[in-house]
Amino acid sequence: MVTRTATKTVQPKPSTTPTTATKPVTARKRIVKPKQPALAKPLSRDQFDALFKLIKGSTSVELKLSVPLTSHRATVKSVGLDPVEAQPRQAFFFDTPDLALNKAGVVVRARRIQGGDADTVIKLRPVDPSTIDPDLRRSAAFKIEVDVMPGGFVCSASYKGVCKGREVLDVTAGAMPLRKLFSKEQRAFYDAHAPAGITMDQLVLLGPTFLLKAKHQPKDFDRPIVVEMWLYPDGSRILEVSTKCLPKEAFEFGGAFKAYLAAHGIVLGADQSAKTRTALEYYSAGLKEAGMTD
Numbered sequence: 001m002v003t004r005t006a007t008k009t010v011q012p013k014p015s016t017t018p019t020t021a022t023k024p025v026t027a028r029k030r031i032v033k034p035k036q037p038a039l040a041k042p043l044s045r046d047q048f049d050a051l052f053k054l055i056k057g058s059t060s061v062e063l064k065l066s067v068p069l070t071s072h073r074a075t076v077k078s079v080g081l082d083p084v085e086a087q088p089r090q091a092f093f094f095d096t097p098d099l100a101l102n103k104a105g106v107v108v109r110a111r112r113i114q115g116g117d118a119d120t121v122i123k124l125r126p127v128d129p130s131t132i133d134p135d136l137r138r139s140a141a142f143k144i145e146v147d148v149m150p151g152g153f154v155c156s157a158s159y160k161g162v163c164k165g166r167e168v169l170d171v172t173a174g175a176m177p178l179r180k181l182f183s184k185e186q187r188a189f190y191d192a193h194a195p196a197g198i199t200m201d202q203l204v205l206l207g208p209t210f211l212l213k214a215k216h217q218p219k220d221f222d223r224p225i226v227v228e229m230w231l232y233p234d235g236s237r238i239l240e241v242s243t244k245c246l247p248k249e250a251f252e253f254g255g256a257f258k259a260y261l262a263a264h265g266i267v268l269g270a271d272q273s274a275k276t277r278t279a280l281e282y283y284s285a286g287l288k289e290a291g292m293t294d
Helices: 045-056 069-078 165-172 184-193 247-263 275-289
Strands: 060-067 087-095 106-113 117-124 142-149 152-164 204-216 225-231 237-245
Touching: 045 142, 045 152, 045 247, 060 069, 060 247, 069 225, 069 237, 087 165, 087 275, 106 165, 106 184, 117 165, 117 184, 142 247, 152 165, 152 184, 204 275, 225 275, 237 247, 237 275
Parallel strands: 060 142
Antiparallel strands: 060 237, 087 106, 087 204, 106 117, 117 152, 142 152, 204 225, 225 237
16 A cells, blocks of 8 residues: 655745846857967078078079968968869878988979879988089989978979879889889989988888869969968878079069068968978878888
8 A cells, every 4th residue: 555645835925025037147158269370480690691502502492381271261362373273183202111211311202193194203302502413413304492481491402204194003003113113313313312221112102192283373473373282181281382483583582472471461380391291201100000110
């Protein structure tokens, strides 16, 4: 037998104190402003003198900067670039799993270009132009270029070549030796500067990295600029804006390019992520996770 307990309902007495209507309390939204990128520091006097010396011995100068992630869309819009005009490409780097070439300043790259063409390069950096063999300088495929970016610079020597996009794919599929992509002169340049004992046959594929490249002629700047977007498999990306000039006009032209960027709200940030280094480190980390760096 279940016994129920009777309960008495007590009605609340009406309040004699007048009440006023109150608005419900809502939490205030916190507005988070995007973090402004740190600005690059100007070159010191010693750096400026070193840059002048490098430019004097170079064959070309490239002025470039990496745009902060939060400004990618605004930058493309500001310079008047039509993204549809960008050309798709694939960059393939080759190194040892622990990046022995990169540590020695050597870069081996092949690049597929829309339409079935491709190009290759063996690059060495940093270099002192005064130490370059005069015979190399006479080759149309060889160049010495100074890259100048906010807060820094580097001089590189590059031996370029051409091939077919199909050949690059054959190499990545293991159907063709890597050395076959490069000319005799390129291979000699590699042998002269690669760490002892590391042949091209020992290199592994790092990539490919998909990128979009567009050459654009602004209405308010008298030289073409190049905009490159490098897209990495993890979703990260690098947007680079660059332009080139002759060594003798580097400093005057550099000032004009800086003014053009400032007029379009493009800041000279301290974080200048290098496309090549970022790609190499990304894929090397992937090989390490897979246990392939031993």
